[in-house]
Amino acid sequence: MSLLENIDKNNIPKHIAIIMDGNGRWAKKRNMPRTFGHKEGTKRVIEIVETSYKLGIKSLSLYAFSTENWKRPEEEISKLMELLVYYIRSQLKIIMKNNIKINVLGDISALPQFVQDEINTALSKTKDNDKMILNIGLNYGGRSEIVNATKLIHKDIESGKLKIEELDEEKFKDYLYTRYQDELDLLIRPSGELRVSNFLLYQLAYSEFWFSDVLWPDFDEEVLYEAIIDFQKRNRRFGGVNA
Ligand code: FPP
Numbered sequence: 001m002s003l004l005e006n007i008d009k010n011n012i013p014k015h016i017a018i019i020m021d022g023n024g025r026w027a028k029k030r031n032m033p034r035t036f037g038h039k040e041g042t043k044r045v046i047e048i049v050e051t052s053y054k055l056g057i058k059s060l061s062l063y064a065f066s067t068e069n070w071k072r073p074e075e076e077i078s079k080l081m082e083l084l085v086y087y088i089r090s091q092l093k094i095i096m097k098n099n100i101k102i103n104v105l106g107d108i109s110a111l112p113q114f115v116q117d118e119i120n121t122a123l124s125k126t127k128d129n130d131k132m133i134l135n136i137g138l139n140y141g142g143r144s145e146i147v148n149a150t151k152l153i154h155k156d157i158e159s160g161k162l163k164i165e166e167l168d169e170e171k172f173k174d175y176l177y178t179r180y181q182d183e184l185d186l187l188i189r190p191s192g193e194l195r196v197s198n199f200l201l202y203q204l205a206y207s208e209f210w211f212s213d214v215l216w217p218d219f220d221e222e223v224l225y226e227a228i229i230d231f232q233k234r235n236r237r238f239g240g241v242n243a
Contacts, residue, residue: 002222002225003222003225003226003229004221004225006225006229007055007228007232008232009056011232012056012057012228013185013228014057014182014183014185015057015058015059015060015061015178015181015182015185015186015203016052016059016060016061016184016186016187016188016227017062017063017135017184017187017200017203017207018062018063018188018189019187019188019193019196020041020044020045020062020063020190020216020219021189021190021193021215022215022217022218023038023216023217026040026041026215026216026217027040027217034076035076035079037216037217038079038080038083039079041217042083042086042087043217044216044217044219044220045062045064046087046090046091047221048060048062048224049091049095049134051221051224052132052224055228057132058133058181058182059132059133059135059181059182059184060132060133061105061135061137061200062135062136062137063137063197063199064080064136064137064138065080065084065106065137065138065139065140066137066140066141066197066198066199067106067140067141067144067198068197081115084115084118084119084138085118088102088118088121088122089118092121092122092125092126095122095129096125096129098131098132099129099130099131099132100126100129100131100132100133101128101129101130101132101133101134102119102122102126102134102136103123103135103136103177103178104119104123104135104136104138105135105136105137105138105145105177105200106137106138106141107139107140107144108138110139111138119138135177137199140177140199141198142196142198142199142200142201143198143201145176145200146176146201149172149175149202153167153175173202176202176203178200183206183207184204184207185207185208185231186207186208186209186210186227186231187200187209187210188210188211188224188227189209189210189211189212190212190214190215190216190219191212191213191214192211192213193211194211206238208231208236210227210230212226212227
């Protein structure tokens, strides 16, 4: 029996973020190079995007490459870039069919040109799609996103587009990479690590957290259902009290 049957279809989280972790350990257990884990992890990306779309999730944010991941061996970085390009090339057709819009979280100008070209094609092709937004964190850092937003706000104030009195917590969101999207309801982190690792710091303010020991290459749709069922049992008060 699938856990899908236990999900309340009227209480699906609108925005889910996943820190896809554990690829390296998954590969090591099999005496394989870390990149083998990333390859298997890419298959899970394909499946989880499809599952999220079917569930009616409005935004799915995946942490694919952080600003800190540049510290990894060059070979691993190039494999990750290659997998990203592979993902876009092999999935663009289905992404279009499913009416999914791709959005980047982060500054892609530091990525190799061939990767930027691929991403820019995907961004422009999918820009009018509106069933689900797939946010891909690439050269992303939460602190850097907030600093970047501050700079953009400064620019808009200088040019007169924004008045300082108009700036509040809501307005600030318009300067983040997730602008105009639903609040982040649920953050999922597999692989047993209990950290946020600089992902979506501003957006996480009232998110529910769900951790699991499953390694990302083993993260199938049933694990996602389990997270959502758990989310649906949470009592979200947003700092208030129950009615
Ligand atoms: C963390 O596992 C995973 C990453 C840094 C990369 C995630 C990337 C993918 C799943 C594939 C490419 C992405 C897309 C969107 C197609 P780790 O290497 O830190 O694992 P470890 O903690 O076990 O060493």
